[in-house]
Amino acid sequence: MWRGAASDHVIDTIAPGRGTDLVDIGAGMGPATVAAARRGAQVTAVDPMPYMRRILSLRRLVQRNRQAITVVAGTAEQLPIADATADVVVGVNTMHHWQDLDAAAAEIHRVLRPGGRIMLVDEDFDDPDHGRNRADGGRRHRRHRHRMTPVGAEEMADALSKAGLVATDAVTTSAAPGVPIKQATARKADV
Ligand SMILES: C[S@@+](CC[C@H](N)C(=O)[O-])C[C@H]1O[C@@H](n2cnc3c(N)ncnc32)[C@H](O)[C@@H]1O
Secondary structure, rough: OOOHEEEEEEHHHHHOOOEEEEEEEOOOOOHHHHHHHHHHHHEEEEEOOHHHHHHHHHHHOOOHHHHHHEEEEEEEEEEEOOOOOOEEEEOOOHHHOOOOHHHHHHHHHHHEEEEEEEEEEEEEOOOOOOOHHHHHOOHHHHHHHHHOOOOOOOHHHHHHHHOOEEEEEEEEEEEOOOEEEEEEEOOOOOO
């Protein structure tokens, strides 16, 4: 997706300033990456799928601030990012694909600077009020459901806490009408 309510919600909430080093895990076609770069963040977009990286790399070329975007191969469980170099880590609609939530949380802890922030948001596609389910009675969701391992907000926050991060919230809320989400935020303690 080029743009999405969940990504807009994450970047509006995080509100990265100019020069913020932000990692977008499972960046896909880059809705959060592009929104963050437009605010002046330096974004590293991580995705394991060559196809997604190719699309985002092409999209990057047409961005005015393309110098602010780097697209790299990697997974949440093995981030290609040096220790303590990120101010912010975000993940949008990708946690239901991760193989190992605890390993990913440990990686997020490793790459964040002290005081750094993390925000993870997955849309709740199981919610009958999700716009997609309302539109087609849940047919599309049932077709793709086998490829997902839905993760709850508490589960995400617990994994972040276990990795040593300070969980700041775990809520189910909405990013926009018809876009119910599961959201966890945390920060890395200052030294
Ligand atoms: C539904 S797309 C979401 C993309 C984008 N964040 C968005 O909101 O449109 C899920 C993305 O997660 C990526 N992904 C799958 N497994 C992953 C993993 N283990 N670590 C990081 N990203 C992963 C996929 O390649 C895909 O681009």
